Amino acid sequence: MNGSVVIAGLGPGxxxxxxxxxxxxxxxxxxxxxxIPYVARIAERPGLTLHxxxxxxxxxxxxxxxxxxxxxxxxxxxxxxxxxxxAMAAAVLEAVEHGDPxxxxxxxxxxxxxxxxxxxxxxxxxxxxxxxxxxxxxDNMKPWELIEKRLRLAAEADFAMxxxxxxxxxxxxxxxxxxxxxxxxxxxxxxxxxxxxxxxxDQTIKIVPLTEVTEDMADMRTVVLLGNSQTRVIExxxxxxxxxxxxxxxx
Ligand SMILES: C[S@@+](CC[C@H](N)C(=O)[O-])C[C@H]1O[C@@H](n2cnc3c(N)ncnc32)[C@H](O)[C@@H]1O
Numbered sequence: 637m638n639g640s641v642v643i644a645g646l647g648p649g650x651x652x653x654x655x656x657x658x659x660x661x662x663x664x665x666x667x668x669x670x671x672i673p674y675v676a677r678i679a680e681r682p683g684l685t686l687h688x689x690x691x692x693x694x695x696x697x698x699x700x701x702x703x704x705x706x707x708x709x710x711x712x713x714x715x716x717x718x719x720x721x722x723a724m725a726a727a728v729l730e731a732v733e734h735g736d737p738x739x740x741x742x743x744x745x746x747x748x749x750x751x752x753x754x755x756x757x758x759x760x761x762x763x764x765x766x767x768x769x770x771x772x773x774x775d776n777m778k779p780w781e782l783i784e785k786r787l788r789l790a791a792e793a794d795f796a797m798x799x800x801x802x803x804x805x806x807x808x809x810x811x812x813x814x815x816x817x818x819x820x821x822x823x824x825x826x827x828x829x830x831x832x833x834x835x836x837x838d839q840t841i842k843i844v845p846l847t848e849v850t851e852d853m854a855d856m857r858t859v860v861l862l863g864n865s866q867t868r869v870i871e872x873x874x875x876x877x878x879x880x881x882x883x884x885x886x887x
Contacts, residue, residue, distance in 0.1 A: 639705035641742055643725045645718040645749020646677055650835035653750050661712050661747060669701045670714035670724070678714065694724065698731035702739045718751040722772045722800050752859040753798035756831030760841050761870075761878040763829060763861050764796050766885065773814055774801040780810070784817050791821035796864045796881050802854035812851030818862065819846055827869055827879055829861040830854055843869065843877060 642661045647653035662668070667685045668678050675688035689697050701711045715723035725746045732739045757764045769790050775783060790797050803811035825845040830853050832840045844853065846862065854860050863881055870878040 638743060639708045639710060640745070641701050641705045641711050641713060641728065642745045642747060643713045643715070643719045643728050644747040645715050645720075645723070645751070646674060647750045648717055648752050648755040648835040649833065651677075653755065653835055655747065655749065658747050658749060661745075664710055665712040666709045667701075667704055667711045668714060669697055669704075669711055674714045674716055694727035695731055698724070698728040699735060701728065702731060702735065702742055705742045706736075706738060715749070716752070717755075718749045719746055720748070721751045721753075721770065752800065752831070752834055753861065755834045756798075756829065756841070756859045756861055759831060759834055759839065760829055760843065760861075760876070762880040763827075763863050763867055764798065765881040765883055766796060766864060766866070767793075768796040768798065768864075768881075770798040770800065772800045773810055774804070774807065775810060776807075780813070783810075783814065787814060787817045788821045791818060794864045794866075796867065797862045799854075799860040799862070801856060802858055802860050803851065804856050809851070811854050815846075815849050815851060819849075822846060822862075822865070824865060826863045826865060826867055828863075829879065830858050831861065832858045834859065841876065843879065 644658045644661055662678060665684060667687060668675055669687045671691050672688040675686050678686060680686065687700065701713050704711050713724050713728060717723065719725040753770055771786055773783060825847050827843050828846050828849050830842040830844065863879065866885065867879060867881045
């Protein structure tokens with residue numbers, strides 16, 4: 637019997653933002669693999685086995701999924717947001733490249749989801765309306781010096797930016813160091829957007845001028861956006877401000 641691995645993005649939290657093709661894959665699955673809070677979003681049903689695991693075991697989780705698929709199971713590996721953005725798709729492919737050669741014959745599909753930065757951008761306007769980049773601020777899997785270099789160069793190139801994993805209990809000082817590097821490199825008061833629990837009932841969006849940002853403003857439930865030098869804030873009397881980055885730059 638031929639099994640399969642589908643690596644699926646569940647979106648930022650609201651079930652209305654799960655794509656129909658991801659819902660179909662979940663309905664056909666025999667096994668669901670993923671980080672505990674993401675697996676908790678999947679309804680139990682007869683014939684479905686849930687395999688929640690800790691955050692730091694991405695490669696073990698990938699090998700487990702590939703082993704089960706080799707044995708004929710239809711496995712869905714779930715990520716929040718999009719599975720290709722700081723998430724499980726790259727981990728599963730790394731396991732395929734370095735693992736059992738038989739895994740190369742497994743039917744593998746990657747189904748996109750709405751990533752946190754796009755849901756956050758839509759919640760406050762269009763701050764990523766021109767060129768932008770996304771940077772993971774966690775130094776668990778890369779040296780801090782590389783993060784600072786990328787921040788400096790992104791500011792120099794005048795990209796708008798999105799920051800994932802901004803500040804955790806085990807890395808309390810990282811976000812403050814990133815903000816200092818950005819304040820030095822940008823040298824202006826462009827808006828920074830703190831989008832927490834986007835698309836969930838307790839969503840909050842805060843807009844803070846870069847010079848007034850402090851390190852305690854972000855946590856792991858926050859995706860942080862930073863405009864480029866042209867980003868505009870439209871104040872409104874009876875509604876939240878709208879932020880956008882113009883589509884064009886004068887030559
Ligand atoms: C390991 S990354 C996973 C990103 C995910 N694959 C995606 O595409 O959104 C986890 C980080 O994503 C961001 N994030 C995920 N869901 C979010 C949400 N609903 N609201 C705000 N930030 C979120 C946070 O920065 C969090 O620390």
